[in-house]
Amino acid sequence: MATKVHMEALSPTMEEGRLVKWNKHEGDAVKSGDTLAEVETDKAVMELVARSDGQLLKVLVPEGTTVPVGNIVAWIGKPGEKVDGAGSTEQGAAASKPAPTAPAPAPKAAAPAPASPPTPPAPAAAPADATRVKASPLAKRIAKEVGVDLKLVQGSGPGGRVIKRDVEGGAAQARAVAAPAPSSVLRAPSGVPYEDVPLTQIRKTIAKRLAASIGPIPHFFLTTEIDMERAAEAREALNKQLGEEGGKISFNDIIIKAVALALVQYRACNAWFQEDHIRYWNEVHVGMAVAIEDGLITPVIRNADLKSLREIGAESRELAGRARSRRLKPEEYTGATFSVSNLGMFDIDQFTAVINPPEAGIVAIGSIVAKAVPDGDRVVVRRRLRVTMSCDHRVIDGATGAAYLKTLKQMLENPLAMLL
Amino acid sequence: MLRPYTTQRSEPFVANQFDVIVLGGGPAGYVCAIRCAQLGLSTAVVEQDKLGGVCVNIGCIPTKALLHSAYIANLLKESKDFGVEAGDVKTDYGVAMKRSRRVSDQNSKGVEFLMKKNKITVVKGSGVLQPGKKVKVGSDVYEAKKAVVIATGSRVKGIPQIGLEINKTTVISSDEALLMEKIPATLAIVGAGAVGMEFADIFNAFGVKVTVIEALPRILPLEDAEASDTLSKSYRKRGIEVIAGAKVTKATVAKDKVTLDMEAGGEKKQVVAGAVLMAAGRAVNIENIGLKECGIQLTERGFIKVDKNLQTSTAGYYAIGDVAGPPMLAHKGSREGVVVAELVAGQKPHPIKYDNVPSVTYCHPEVASIGLTEDQCKEKKLDYVAGKFPFSANGRARGTGETEGFVKILRDKKYGEILGAHIVGAHASEMIHELAVARENEYTVEEVELAIHAHPTMSEATAQAALDSLGRVIDT
Numbered sequence: 001m002a003t004k005v006h007m008e009a010l011s012p013t014m015e016e017g018r019l020v021k022w023n024k025h026e027g028d029a030v031k032s033g034d035t036l037a038e039v040e041t042d043k044a045v046m047e048l049v050a051r052s053d054g055q056l057l058k059v060l061v062p063e064g065t066t067v068p069v070g071n072i073v074a075w076i077g078k079p080g081e082k083v084d085g086a087g088s089t090e091q092g093a094a095a096s097k098p099a100p101t102a103p104a105p106a107p108k109a110a111a112p113a114p115a116s117p118p119t120p121p122a123p124a125a126a127p128a129d130a131t132r133v134k135a136s137p138l139a140k141r142i143a144k145e146v147g148v149d150l151k152l153v154q155g156s157g158p159g160g161r162v163i164k165r166d167v168e169g170g171a172a173q174a175r176a177v178a179a180p181a182p183s184s185v186l187r188a189p190s191g192v193p194y195e196d197v198p199l200t201q202i203r204k205t206i207a208k209r210l211a212a213s214i215g216p217i218p219h220f221f222l223t224t225e226i227d228m229e230r231a232a233e234a235r236e237a238l239n240k241q242l243g244e245e246g247g248k249i250s251f252n253d254i255i256i257k258a259v260a261l262a263l264v265q266y267r268a269c270n271a272w273f274q275e276d277h278i279r280y281w282n283e284v285h286v287g288m289a290v291a292i293e294d295g296l297i298t299p300v301i302r303n304a305d306l307k308s309l310r311e312i313g314a315e316s317r318e319l320a321g322r323a324r325s326r327r328l329k330p331e332e333y334t335g336a337t338f339s340v341s342n343l344g345m346f347d348i349d350q351f352t353a354v355i356n357p358p359e360a361g362i363v364a365i366g367s368i369v370a371k372a373v374p375d376g377d378r379v380v381v382r383r384r385l386r387v388t389m390s391c392d393h394r395v396i397d398g399a400t401g402a403a404y405l406k407t408l409k410q411m412l413e414n415p416l417a418m419l420l
Numbered sequence: 421m422l423r424p425y426t427t428q429r430s431e432p433f434v435a436n437q438f439d440v441i442v443l444g445g446g447p448a449g450y451v452c453a454i455r456c457a458q459l460g461l462s463t464a465v466v467e468q469d470k471l472g473g474v475c476v477n478i479g480c481i482p483t484k485a486l487l488h489s490a491y492i493a494n495l496l497k498e499s500k501d502f503g504v505e506a507g508d509v510k511t512d513y514g515v516a517m518k519r520s521r522r523v524s525d526q527n528s529k530g531v532e533f534l535m536k537k538n539k540i541t542v543v544k545g546s547g548v549l550q551p552g553k554k555v556k557v558g559s560d561v562y563e564a565k566k567a568v569v570i571a572t573g574s575r576v577k578g579i580p581q582i583g584l585e586i587n588k589t590t591v592i593s594s595d596e597a598l599l600m601e602k603i604p605a606t607l608a609i610v611g612a613g614a615v616g617m618e619f620a621d622i623f624n625a626f627g628v629k630v631t632v633i634e635a636l637p638r639i640l641p642l643e644d645a646e647a648s649d650t651l652s653k654s655y656r657k658r659g660i661e662v663i664a665g666a667k668v669t670k671a672t673v674a675k676d677k678v679t680l681d682m683e684a685g686g687e688k689k690q691v692v693a694g695a696v697l698m699a700a701g702r703a704v705n706i707e708n709i710g711l712k713e714c715g716i717q718l719t720e721r722g723f724i725k726v727d728k729n730l731q732t733s734t735a736g737y738y739a740i741g742d743v744a745g746p747p748m749l750a751h752k753g754s755r756e757g758v759v760v761a762e763l764v765a766g767q768k769p770h771p772i773k774y775d776n777v778p779s780v781t782y783c784h785p786e787v788a789s790i791g792l793t794e795d796q797c798k799e800k801k802l803d804y805v806a807g808k809f810p811f812s813a814n815g816r817a818r819g820t821g822e823t824e825g826f827v828k829i830l831r832d833k834k835y836g837e838i839l840g841a842h843i844v845g846a847h848a849s850e851m852i853h854e855l856a857v858a859r860e861n862e863y864t865v866e867e868v869e870l871a872i873h874a875h876p877t878m879s880e881a882t883a884q885a886a887l888d889s890l891g892r893v894i895d896t
Contacts, residue, residue, distance in 0.1 A: 136861055136862030136863070137861075137862060137863050137864050137867050138835055138836070138837050138862035138864055139862060141835045141836065157770075163862055164837075164862055
């Protein structure tokens with residue numbers, strides 16, 4: 001009997017996916033674990049893999065189409081087997097109500113599919129119970145080695161147990177595919193005044209989340225100017241000492257460390273606004289906005305308050321690198337308790353950042369610039385940094401935010417204070 | 421309001437109609453039939469001979485009975501060393517053979533009982549397939565509503581090309597060997613697979629001068645090379661002549677002896693024996709059962725062609741057991757029977773792991789294995805570590821005087837996967853299942869080692885071999 005291929009939830013927040021490219025075509029032989037198609041999720045381009053052997057009998061969704069999770073995108077079965085174009089028969093198809101998958105006519109620049117309410121995801125595709133993962137010892141070892149989250153893997157062993165071949169397939173899934181490079185500034189030779197580009201999944205997510213933030217969240221902003229002279233001296237001294245060992249400390253590393261340590265003192269700012277309660281975190285996980293081609297993502301430095309500058313430096317470089325190549329795992333970009341957005345490298349003096357909910361605050365870091373500042377009755381040149389904190393007023397009040405920012409300022413102005 | 425009472429049948433009852441008809445009552449067929457019955461399918465088994473097939477009647481079961489006789493004979497010959505004097509030990513193959521027949525009959529009756537218990541109709545006779553899921557037996561035609569399952573098995577074969585056609589007197593097969601009252605003084609066995617090796621063991625214990633001839637470079641060619649070597653030594657020590665890598669070029673069959681001319685290692689050799697036992701492969705029973713008429717295709721090697729659901733090229737016809745392809749083992753056929761029954765009943769059984777079928781030769785010492793051999797690991801260029809533990813270092817084995825052999829585990833270096841396991845030893849056939857369970861559940865060598873093994877047991881050698889593969893063996 002032919003089996004359906006569903007759009008799977010390839011990331012925990014994924015509600016729909018855009019079918020970028022079919023790697024297999026109708027009539028191709030497929031084996032369980034083969035990559036059928038590349039699917040762009042809200043976070044990355046992932047591989048949709050076959051869950052059964054046979055022939056790709058029918059492709060229901062043309063490339064470029066956006067499909068809600070749980071919908072049928074193709075059929076796999078025996079050569080010559082008849083399949084239902086809309087996929088309405090099959091015993092035990094259970095919850096995944098076949099969505100009206102009349103293949104949408106998809107011209108080159110297809111308009112994004114209307115944001116229809118997502119159909120209930122197929123039970124198989126939904127992340128399994130997060131508390132306990134049934135997996136064979138061998139599958140666990142392989143998953144650990146290749147970095148597959150067993151919670152997101154659909155097991156094919158007895159009772160849904162994750163076995164070797166599932167993580168081998170999962171490993172393939174984790175290998176995100178580099179997105180096609182969008183054209184940067186381009187004077188089109190044909191003289192076309194504009195180009196319509198459908199919203200990518202990540203753009204859609206950014207739009208949805210940030211609109212959801214600036215709209216309902218009562219933001220207020222606090223700006224202060226921090227003297228970075230001593231931090232700069234400390235950094236130079238540390239880097240000199242590190243010498244050839246490599247792994248230089250950046251200003252960003254120092255700022256992340258200071259942000260984290262200040263949060264330890266101001267738990268009121270290290271919190272999540274949840275509909276009917278506020279969750280104050282006892283751990284400090286700092287999200288670090290990283291610009292990537294076509295968007296941004298915030299990998300998380302976990303327990304940043306407990307990590308050394310070198311550890312933070314190494315980890316942030318590594319996470320940023322993988323963020324740019326879209327190889328972050330879901331657990332690496334979720335769960336921050338507070339965030340830092342740094343546009344200093346773009347010569348921005350000062351800006352305001354949009355809070356990444358449910359977090360209650362974010363600090364926006366500008367450039368460190370040499371400025372003439374009064375020192376008693378003289379004028380001296382000092383390296384200065386302007387920092388703006390965005391606060392969710394439902395969680396952080398003006399005075400609380402100001403007190404936090406003052407502590408952050410003190411720590412950066414006197415890096416030794418971080419040792420206290 | 422009461423409705424008038426009527427007897428209603430959803431379908432009219434037809435005498436010769438069943439949900440499933442199984443052709444062949446061997447270990448694949450009868451197990452398939454029982455599983456069908458358990459799942460509520462009306463089932464018939466067509467069998468021309470005794471229920472239980474080759475396995476129960478002229479294969480697995482009677483040979484195990486004879487091998488035990490051989491074991492006792494060998495044990496008694498050495499019992500003086502254990503402080504038990506058995507006097508003048510005499511053997512009588514005829515008596516041992518009759519006992520083995522009783523064992524077979526018990527088992528065959530057991531299958532008959534199981535058929536009754538599960539309300540399975542047994543049709544005696546040779547079945548011939550017909551299109552439309554029908555089976556003709558004699559003049560009766562039976563019809564299957566859901567599926568016909570072909571489980572006709574295999575039979576012994578000779579090598580007529582070199583003059584070794586089975587004549588049942590001087591050129592015999594296991595069929596005759598299992599029913600002999602009197603045994604020849606000398607016996608040549610052509611083929612050193614499981615069957616050849618087991619009969620060599622049996623006849624040697626009963627005083628026959630045995631020569632085993634194998635065409636491939638070593639005996640038990642499918643087993644790990646170390647297993648072959650260990651067995652070769654053990655057999656030679658007992659006075660069995662083992663000639664491997666030998667090509668029989670000519671056979672001269674006389675009334676009371678057979679002369680075999682062969683080339684082995686570039687030399688010409690001649691073996692003369694009172695009889696030759698052909699143990700070089702089996703032929704599948706695919707003739708005259710109507711395969712062609714039903715459009716059922718064969719593979720290049722002559723097995724019935726099946727898909728991954730064991731369905732043949734004609735829908736509604738399935739093949740299981742020996743006819744469906746190697747390995748030709750009863751336990752593989754039984755599992756296929758269960759899987760087909762469940763598929764026909766609309767269930768979704770777990771696919772058979774053909775790479776996890778244990779293989780056992782019940783000679784002394786026994787040889788049991790699962791997964792890849794060391795040579796196969798090398799061919800596949802796998803990064804592996806071999807862990808090995810000899811029974812000579814095992815306390816229990818020393819106590820029983822069964823120190824021949826070893827446990828060998830091939831561990832994938834990176835993840836600890838058990839790539840293969842090989843046991844040569846007195847109870848290898850029983851011990852291999854620990855590793856079969858481990859592999860089925862994808863346990864790594866660590867889990868095998870972590871499970872506490874009782875002391876003193878032969879099975880401790882398994883844990884030690886696992887440890888050895890990790891470089892932490894305790895007892896050697």
